Every structure is written in structure tokens, then in C-alpha cells.
Amino acid sequence: MVQVLQQILFLLVAVLGIGLFAWQVRKIRANILQGKDRLMGGSVAERVNKTLLVAFGQQKMFKRITPALLHLVVYVGFLVINIEVIEIMIDGLAGSHRILRVLGPGYDALMATNEVLGALVIVAVAAFWWRRNRTQPVRRLTGVELRAWPRLDANIILYVEVALMLALFTMNAADLKLHQLRGEEMPGTFPVSALLVGLMPDNVTALHVLERVGWWIHIVGILAFLNYLPSSKHFHIIMAFPNVYYSRLVPQGQFSNVxxxxxxxxxxxxxxxxxPAPPTDAAGNPVVxxxxxxxxxxxxxxxxxxxxxxxxxxxxxxxxxxxxxxxxxxxxxxxxxxxxxxxxxxxxxxxxxxxxxxxxxxxxxxxxxxxxxxxxxxxxxxxxxxxxxxxxxxxxxxxxxxxxxxxxxxxxxxxxxxxxxxxxxxxxxxxxxxxxAFSPSDRFNWADDLYVADKETGIRS
Amino acid sequence: MAEQVAKRQVSVPLMADLAARGESPEVLFWVGCAGAFDDRYKRVTRAFVRILEHVGVKYAVLGMEETCTGDPAKRAGNEFLFQMQAMQNITTFDGYGIKKIVTACPHCFNTIKNEYPALGGNYEVIHHSTFLQQLINEGRVKVQGGESYKGRRITFHDSCYLGRANDIYEAPREVLAALDADLVEMKRSKANGLCCGAGGAQMWKEPEPGKKDINVERTEEALATLDGNAAALDALYGVESGNAGATPSPNKADNGIIAVGCPFCMTMMSDGVKNKERESSVQVFDLAELVASAEGLNA
CATH class of the missing domain: 1.10.1060 (Fumarate Reductase Iron-sulfur Protein; Chain B, domain 2)
Structure with a gap:
């Protein structure tokens, strides 16, 4: 009964979360389409290539190595941990538990990677927080435009990321302990959560609750975060890709023609x-x-x-x-x-x-x-x-x-x-x-009295 | 008695005269307004013509038929004036059937190369740094027989409109490398180069209020790099800089050179050197001047 209720609840939460996000994306799409048309140019292949290099490959991040490595950890963590989100979605809807265990050894590798990345994400996020909030922050993380909301936004993102990782570890550690108490082998390998098992209570009910709380916080957190994105600078995790795809491919010195x-x-x-006739609106009136x-x-x-x-x-x-x-x-x-x-x-x-x-x-x-x-x-x-x-x-x-x-x-x-x-x-x-303010008639004066050393016959005397 | 060099007077060929004789040049040398009117940059124009004469390239200039490419107008937002200028120049080019253009100004270069095509003007345009590099590579300029730059400390200041705008970073450096000088790179170089402060029509206006002029910031970096003054570089770059590139040396560079490839950079860096009162020890030269003097073409 509790299981079915959870499934129904999860379905509602997922539909609500994804639906709300889709609604927000539509609004933002409409905003972007308020802009004027632009001559695009460039081939699809060229654009895809650019997207692979700059967006997926983070090419331009590596101009500054420290933030590039920290960011890489969070970025790869985001990509890989999302595979686990797929599992959570399936489990939530089907009432299954750790469905991807069918992957066998692959599941071990996936879970272990997740755990290591999760721990690294926490470290990277701590470093980001330090770079931003210490007495003398990195210069580019200050500035008149970073007023109260952008500053708060930046920190909310960091806190949420840590909370999501902690929820993940709580879920895994509690699940590990449960399996231990039952004397069962848990599918997957969990190098980080294994270290946290000792912190878990011995009470089976409490462990169940902890595992469920971790699971729910992780997935509800992700859905809530998804809906926070459109209000946040963190929207870049999605928008960076279309943005790079549609970037200008002409030389940077070439300004647009009117x-x-x-x-x-x-x-x-x-x-x-x-x-040519000026463009007209729907009613046929010329657009000024x-x-x-x-x-x-x-x-x-x-x-x-x-x-x-x-x-x-x-x-x-x-x-x-x-x-x-x-x-x-x-x-x-x-x-x-x-x-x-x-x-x-x-x-x-x-x-x-x-x-x-x-x-x-x-x-x-x-x-x-x-x-x-x-x-x-x-x-x-x-x-x-x-x-x-x-x-x-x-x-x-x-x-x-x-x-x-x-x-x-x-x-x-x-x-x-x-x-x-x-x-x-x-x-x-x-x-x-x-x-x-020079006279055009003086434009050729530079050529007056111009001599060149004649090196062909140029014998120095 | 002072050493005498055999010299000949140059009569710079005008496009109109060539056309009247039914001839066409291999390349049109676009002088640009700074090259024609700015006293300092006129010397660059003359140096470049000496090189053209020396290697025997069949070239021509437009003389009084030249008019502003429209670059400063376009950067300042006056698209109408830009297009008027551009159309006028395209008409002139096409009237003479011009195919290939060389210029010593990165702003003219960028505008004619990248922005004239949308208005119907399509030409092969090269900057004089690339042109000089080709002459050196082909052995037509040996960079010998004149002033020796062997071991002189030179740092190259990238022009935004040559570098980031058009991805030309190596040509000017290869030209300088041919001088056998001691090239030192500023940390902010190539794609990360710092503007001299004159682009975007800043050349013609006072800067907005701030704590420093951009050309002073850039000159300080060039001087500290030439001097190998690590402390000064540290102070310039501030936080988030490993400053691994600086060679510590307590001495002030004597006879150092800031090399440029742009008339506006020339003005800004020269003013910067004056501002820092270093004219006696550091000079600002254009690539063409360095090549002409190393080749012994000045007369």
C-alpha cells in the first residue's frame, strides 16, 4: 500500500515538476523570439563541431586551469549522476529498486564513478564557495552588477548541489546498512557511502526512513532545482549548448551589416x-x-x-x-x-x-x-x-x-x-x-622626397 | 667623411597613372588615413614603400583617391556614414579592377576584408605583417645589411583587429624572429592580448572617467616585460595569476623595443612610453620600420 502510494505520489511530483519546467521554458522561448532575425551562415557540420568543442568539450574554460578543473568535476558529475536520475525515475514509477542492477558489473562501475564524482563535486563546490565568499574574492566574482540577488543566486546553487550530493550519500549509506543487517549483498559498488555506514543507526525502520528521505530529497531536489534554473544564472547548464550552436562563425572583427x-x-x-519593400506585419502594414x-x-x-x-x-x-x-x-x-x-x-x-x-x-x-x-x-x-x-x-x-x-x-x-x-x-x-581635420589634397604628401637605398648598385663609398 | 649610401628617389606609382598606361599592379598598397596624415605613421608608410621598391613588387597607391574606409564610423555606430565611405571605395577599387590589397593598418584591413563583401566588394586583402613574412620566407628580404637587432629586447603588442579580430598572431612574430632579436612575450598576448585603448573609435575621444588610461596600463605591462620586472607584473595582473611568465631582472631594459603593427597602437604605446618617461630607453617601432632598417633601406 505504502509502495503504491509512493508510486502515485512520485508520478504526480514528476509530472508537476517536468510540466512546470516545460511551461517556464515556453515563456523563455517566447522572450528570446522577441529578438530580431539574424543572418546565420555557416554549415550545420561547422556548428555541431563548435558545439562539441566549446560546449561539450569546455575548450574555452581551459584558458584558466584552476577553475577549469573544478568546473570539469561538477560538469562531469552532472552528466554521470544524471544516469542515476534515470534509474530513480524508473524506480519511482515502476516501484522497482535499483533497476539498473541488470547492468551487472557495469552497475558496479557506474555506482562507483557516481560516488567518487559526488565526493569530488562536494570538494569542488567548497572551493567555489571559498573563491566567491572569502574576504577578498576572486576579482571577477565581484562587481557592481553582482548585487544581492545574483550573489544569493550563486550561493543557492552551491548549497543545492551539496544538498543533492548529501542526499545521494544518505540514501546509499542507509541502503548499504539495511543490506548488511539483512545479510544481503547490495548491487553496485559504493566506495564513499561504505565509509559512512558506521554513521547510520542500527534501527531498521530508521534506516528505511533515511533511505527513503535521501531518495525523495534527491529526486524532488532535482525537480525543484530544474524549476529554479529559469530564474537563475545556472540556466547555463542547458542554454550553453544552443547558445554555442548559434554562435557567430564569422571573424570576430566582422561587425554585422545593416x-x-x-x-x-x-x-x-x-x-x-x-x-525592396519593407517587411510587413500580419495585417500587411509595413513594420517601422x-x-x-x-x-x-x-x-x-x-x-x-x-x-x-x-x-x-x-x-x-x-x-x-x-x-x-x-x-x-x-x-x-x-x-x-x-x-x-x-x-x-x-x-x-x-x-x-x-x-x-x-x-x-x-x-x-x-x-x-x-x-x-x-x-x-x-x-x-x-x-x-x-x-x-x-x-x-x-x-x-x-x-x-x-x-x-x-x-x-x-x-x-x-x-x-x-x-x-x-x-x-x-x-x-x-x-x-x-x-x-586634414585637407584631402595633402593625402599624398607622405610620398614627397622619398629615397630608398639602392642595394642593387649600392656600393658603399 | 661620412659613409655614403647609393640611393635613388622614389616616385610612388599612382593607380590612375598605371590605369592610363593600361597596366595593372600586382598589389594595391592601401595607405590609410593614419599612414597618410599622421606624422609618426607616415614614416611607416615610407618604410613599407622602401621595402616594396627594394623587392621590386609591382605596386600602386590610390593617392588622393583614397578615402576613409569607414571603420571608425562603423565602430562608433554610424552605419550610414560607414556604408557611404565603403561604397565610394568599392567603386574606386572596382573601377580599377583591383584584386589584391595590402595595408599597414589592421582596421582598414579588417574592414575591407570582412565588411566590404556584404556591400559587394570582394578582394584579397592582406596585412603588411603577412606580406613581410612572405617576402622574408621567399628570401626576397634578407633582413641583412642594415641596422642589427641581434639580441635587442623586443616585445610585440598585438593589435586587436589583427589578432582576435582576424586570428593573425604568428606573421608579425615570424617577422620579428627574422631579426634575430631577443623576443619576450607579454603575459597578455595573442588571443589574450590587451587592447592599446584606441579601438572602437576611442582614438578620437577622451576616455570615460576611470582610474587609469588603457594605454598606460598596456605600456606598463610592456615595459615591465622588457625590464623583466616581476614585481611590477605581479601588481598589474593581481589575483588569479600565477605570473609564471616573468623573468626577474632588476635592470631596466636598455634599448628595448615595443613592436606594433597598427597606427593606433603606435600612437597609444608611444604616448604611454612618454607618460612613463622611458623614451630614452624604449622605442616603439612598426614591423615595416624594423624590416626596412634591418635591410638597410633607409636613405
């Missing part, structure tokens, strides 16, 4: 040029397109996908020349702001309070609330040297530079709000064909 401007310029230079990005949904959809793939690690910000030298610009903040704004304007996940930072004000919010000025200030945008260091540094191929340029385009083309010195540069180009 096709609508190309048509205008061509029409100016050649009056016979036929400008803004130049550049004022708000989150003016950005290409890939940049919105970027925002959901960011785990706020700060590698971008830590290599940004503007940030290093004390300017306001932080590429990570641009990405985090994009996500916050998107969720403020459109769908929000279960937990969403970007404006509530426990009394901490967001930087320089203005009344309008759009991405530019509401979240990102022109001062940040103008501090960028477009050096691509942030793009190069991101382990999941997020491109903060592309969003910065889109917002600069908005400021210049829609508001004429460039810094004055840049307006001077623009007019120099328009009038003199050079960004400096």
Missing part, C-alpha cells in the same frame, strides 16, 4: 536602384524598424539567447580593458541587464525581482526603463574599445560586443547622441574623407 541602410545608400548613389537597439527586443534573437546562457562568471569583465582601468563598462552587466529588461518587459520566470536588490539600487535607472538608459548608460557603451577580449573570453561564446554596437547604433542614428568629439570625427570623414 541591410536597410545598404538599400538607402544604394538608392542615394543610384536613383534607378529599386529598394528602428536603427540599432534601444530596447532588449531590438537586439537580434541570438543576443537574447546569450542573455539566458550567461552564468555571470565575469571572465568577460575581467579582461575588458575599460573595466580593468576603472571605467563603468562591464560586459557581464550588459548581458545581465539584457535578461533583466527582457523579463521585465515580457515574460518572467517563477522568481523575478530584478528591481529588488535588498535596498541596493540598480545603477542610474531612468524613468523610461528601456535597455538603453533604463539599464545601460551611454557612458558604459562609449567606453568600449571593440577589442573583442570579452568575446574571446566567454566560455559559451556570448558576444557582448555585438549588443554594445547595436546600442551605439541606436544612440547615433536615432538620437544623434554620440559624444561631441565623435561627431567631429564623423564630420571630418564626411568633409575630408579622413577622421582627422
Amino acid at each position: 541591410d536597410s541602410i545598404t538599400h538607402e545608400v544604394k538608392a542615394m548613389l543610384d536613383p534607378s536602384y529599386q529598394v 524598424q528602428r536603427f540599432g537597439a534601444k530596447d532588449a527586443d531590438d537586439l537580434p534573437w541570438t543576443n537574447l539567447l546569450n542573455a539566458y546562457s550567461c552564468t555571470e562568471c565575469g571572465r568577460c569583465t575581467s579582461v575588458c580593458p575599460a573595466n580593468i582601468t576603472g571605467k563603468l563598462l562591464s560586459p557581464r552587466k550588459i548581458i545581465m541587464d539584457t535578461r533583466d529588461r527582457l523579463e521585465e518587459k515580457f515574460n518572467s520566470p517563477l522568481i523575478f525581482e530584478p528591481n529588488k536588490y535588498q535596498g541596493e539600487e540598480r545603477m542610474q535607472v531612468d524613468e523610461e526603463g528601456s535597455l538603453v538608459r533604463g539599464y545601460v548608460t551611454p557612458e558604459e557603451l562609449w567606453a568600449c574599445t571593440t577589442c573583442n577580449a570579452c568575446v574571446e573570453a566567454c566560455p559559451v561564446n556570448i558576444n557582448p560586443l555585438d549588443s554594445i554596437i547595436e546600442m551605439r547604433r541606436y544612440l547615433v542614428l536615432e538620437e544623434s547622441a554620440a559624444p561631441n568629439s565623435l561627431n567631429v570625427m564623423f564630420s571630418n570623414i564626411e568633409n575630408n574623407g579622413a577622421p582627422w
Whole structure:
């Protein structure tokens, strides 16, 4: 009876957990699709290859070896321990116990690997916690954009990961002890839990309860965590893969072209040029397109996908020349702001309070609330040297530079709000064909009185 | 009596003249605005022309027909102005049937190579670092007969638009290696290189408020690397750095060189060296200047 009740309860919990997650994913998918179309280019093979290397292979993580190894432990732990989750799901639904034991020696290997990885995950998570919470944390784990919620979020993830591992060990250790008391051989090999058997009570009922509590905490914890992801930076464990798949494959120096401007310029230079009809909405009315990005949904959809793939690690910000030298610009903040704004304007996940930072004000919010000025200030945008260091540094191929340029385009083309010195540069180009105020007629003066040593006949005298 | 070198005056061939004679060049040398107007970078342009003359490449320049590629406008968000400039240049290139372009400016290089195709301009574009590397590899430039750089300490500062933007890291280093100098790498080099601070149209504006100018940060790194000053490097890199790359040496580099391959980097690094009052011991040179002088082409 208890068994059947547990099965029914598990079915309900699983359906609820997965259903709720699917509902949240739909909302986020809708958010991302608010973005503008983007010319993708590149072949599927090239994209798959990139995904295997950068996402699955963690290629870019290995630029910094310490965090790369710590992260690798948690990542591999996540992948392998998920095989056990499959077992838990089957057991929960079928009322079986350790169904994968049919794998025989393979089950021994799987369980042993799980246990070792589980222990290593706890060690890695402890190291992560230390790097983040000690008096002088790793520099990239600090910054104005890491206010109360992002800081809390980062720690919640670490605590949950430890709790899940502890639940797993409790379940295994209690199960081991139960088998010992019954004088039975338990399927699987459990090198870590074997050490914990001594800590377990001798009472059979208590052991049963502990084993069940461990089992339930582990699986309910995972389902709850799954539903926490869309509200958290930890969503990267899923979004990193599509994000890398859809990353830009062109040289990093190649900025996007604005096709609508190309048509205008061509029409100016050649009056016979036929400008294609502007895109129309469902009702057939032409869609008025803004130049550049004022708000989150003016950005290409890939940049919105970027925002959901960011785990706020700060590698971008830590290599940004503007940030290093004390300017306001932080590429990570641009990405985090994009996500916050998107969720403020459109769908929000279960937990969403970007404006509530426990009394901490967001930087320089203005009344309008759009991405530019509401979240990102022109001062940040103008501090960028477009050096691509942030793009190069991101382990999941997020491109903060592309969003910065889109917002600069908005400021210049829609508001004429460039810094004055840049307006001077623009007019120099328009009038003199050079960004400096030199006369075009002096352009060839460098060639005057130019001599070269004649080495063919060049006998030194 | 001072040593005299046989020299000849160069009459730089203009594309218009070649076209009038029905000729076409092997390669068009795109000088760029900095190469044409900036006094410091004009010397680089002249050094590169000396090399072209010396090896006998059939080249031409556009002279007064050149106009800004539009790079600074595009980086600053003025896409309209960029495209106007780009279309004008594409019309000029196509009018002369240009196929291959070499330039000493990574910004011009990147823009013409990567961003003109979307507007209908397709050319083979190479940066002068790659061009020089090819000349050296082919034995057309021997890097002999002039100034010796043997044993001189040189560190190469990667230009963002050559390096990360276009993945060209080895060509400039191979050119420098041919000088038989003592090459030292900054820790932040190649894909991890630190910007000089001038990209993205920063060249034409004051930096935003901060605690330091970017070119000073970068120059400090270059100087500390040339000096082998481990303590200074430690202070620069801060936490999460093993700083394994620095060679400790108490001496200040004498006669050190910061090598660059970009007009903006040239300005920023030269200003940085002045800011640190090290002009007497450290010089900033472009790759073309080093090759021309090592080959003994200056006259």
C-alpha cells in the first residue's frame, strides 16, 4: 500500500515538476523570439563541431586551469549522476529498486564513478564557495552588477548541489546498512557511502526512513532545482549548448551589416536602384524598424539567447580593458541587464525581482526603463574599445560586443547622441574623407622626397 | 667623411597613372588615413614603400583617391556614414579592377576584408605583417645589411583587429624572429592580448572617467616585460595569476623595443612610453620600420 502510494505520489511530483519546467521554458522561448532575425551562415557540420568543442568539450574554460578543473568535476558529475536520475525515475514509477542492477558489473562501475564524482563535486563546490565568499574574492566574482540577488543566486546553487550530493550519500549509506543487517549483498559498488555506514543507526525502520528521505530529497531536489534554473544564472547548464550552436562563425572583427541602410545608400548613389519593400506585419502594414537597439527586443534573437546562457562568471569583465582601468563598462552587466529588461518587459520566470536588490539600487535607472538608459548608460557603451577580449573570453561564446554596437547604433542614428568629439570625427570623414581635420589634397604628401637605398648598385663609398 | 649610401628617389606609382598606361599592379598598397596624415605613421608608410621598391613588387597607391574606409564610423555606430565611405571605395577599387590589397593598418584591413563583401566588394586583402613574412620566407628580404637587432629586447603588442579580430598572431612574430632579436612575450598576448585603448573609435575621444588610461596600463605591462620586472607584473595582473611568465631582472631594459603593427597602437604605446618617461630607453617601432632598417633601406 505504502509502495503504491509512493508510486502515485512520485508520478504526480514528476509530472508537476517536468510540466512546470516545460511551461517556464515556453515563456523563455517566447522572450528570446522577441529578438530580431539574424543572418546565420555557416554549415550545420561547422556548428555541431563548435558545439562539441566549446560546449561539450569546455575548450574555452581551459584558458584558466584552476577553475577549469573544478568546473570539469561538477560538469562531469552532472552528466554521470544524471544516469542515476534515470534509474530513480524508473524506480519511482515502476516501484522497482535499483533497476539498473541488470547492468551487472557495469552497475558496479557506474555506482562507483557516481560516488567518487559526488565526493569530488562536494570538494569542488567548497572551493567555489571559498573563491566567491572569502574576504577578498576572486576579482571577477565581484562587481557592481553582482548585487544581492545574483550573489544569493550563486550561493543557492552551491548549497543545492551539496544538498543533492548529501542526499545521494544518505540514501546509499542507509541502503548499504539495511543490506548488511539483512545479510544481503547490495548491487553496485559504493566506495564513499561504505565509509559512512558506521554513521547510520542500527534501527531498521530508521534506516528505511533515511533511505527513503535521501531518495525523495534527491529526486524532488532535482525537480525543484530544474524549476529554479529559469530564474537563475545556472540556466547555463542547458542554454550553453544552443547558445554555442548559434554562435557567430564569422571573424570576430566582422561587425554585422545593416541591410536597410545598404538599400538607402544604394538608392542615394543610384536613383534607378529599386529598394525592396519593407517587411510587413500580419495585417500587411509595413513594420517601422528602428536603427540599432534601444530596447532588449531590438537586439537580434541570438543576443537574447546569450542573455539566458550567461552564468555571470565575469571572465568577460575581467579582461575588458575599460573595466580593468576603472571605467563603468562591464560586459557581464550588459548581458545581465539584457535578461533583466527582457523579463521585465515580457515574460518572467517563477522568481523575478530584478528591481529588488535588498535596498541596493540598480545603477542610474531612468524613468523610461528601456535597455538603453533604463539599464545601460551611454557612458558604459562609449567606453568600449571593440577589442573583442570579452568575446574571446566567454566560455559559451556570448558576444557582448555585438549588443554594445547595436546600442551605439541606436544612440547615433536615432538620437544623434554620440559624444561631441565623435561627431567631429564623423564630420571630418564626411568633409575630408579622413577622421582627422586634414585637407584631402595633402593625402599624398607622405610620398614627397622619398629615397630608398639602392642595394642593387649600392656600393658603399 | 661620412659613409655614403647609393640611393635613388622614389616616385610612388599612382593607380590612375598605371590605369592610363593600361597596366595593372600586382598589389594595391592601401595607405590609410593614419599612414597618410599622421606624422609618426607616415614614416611607416615610407618604410613599407622602401621595402616594396627594394623587392621590386609591382605596386600602386590610390593617392588622393583614397578615402576613409569607414571603420571608425562603423565602430562608433554610424552605419550610414560607414556604408557611404565603403561604397565610394568599392567603386574606386572596382573601377580599377583591383584584386589584391595590402595595408599597414589592421582596421582598414579588417574592414575591407570582412565588411566590404556584404556591400559587394570582394578582394584579397592582406596585412603588411603577412606580406613581410612572405617576402622574408621567399628570401626576397634578407633582413641583412642594415641596422642589427641581434639580441635587442623586443616585445610585440598585438593589435586587436589583427589578432582576435582576424586570428593573425604568428606573421608579425615570424617577422620579428627574422631579426634575430631577443623576443619576450607579454603575459597578455595573442588571443589574450590587451587592447592599446584606441579601438572602437576611442582614438578620437577622451576616455570615460576611470582610474587609469588603457594605454598606460598596456605600456606598463610592456615595459615591465622588457625590464623583466616581476614585481611590477605581479601588481598589474593581481589575483588569479600565477605570473609564471616573468623573468626577474632588476635592470631596466636598455634599448628595448615595443613592436606594433597598427597606427593606433603606435600612437597609444608611444604616448604611454612618454607618460612613463622611458623614451630614452624604449622605442616603439612598426614591423615595416624594423624590416626596412634591418635591410638597410633607409636613405
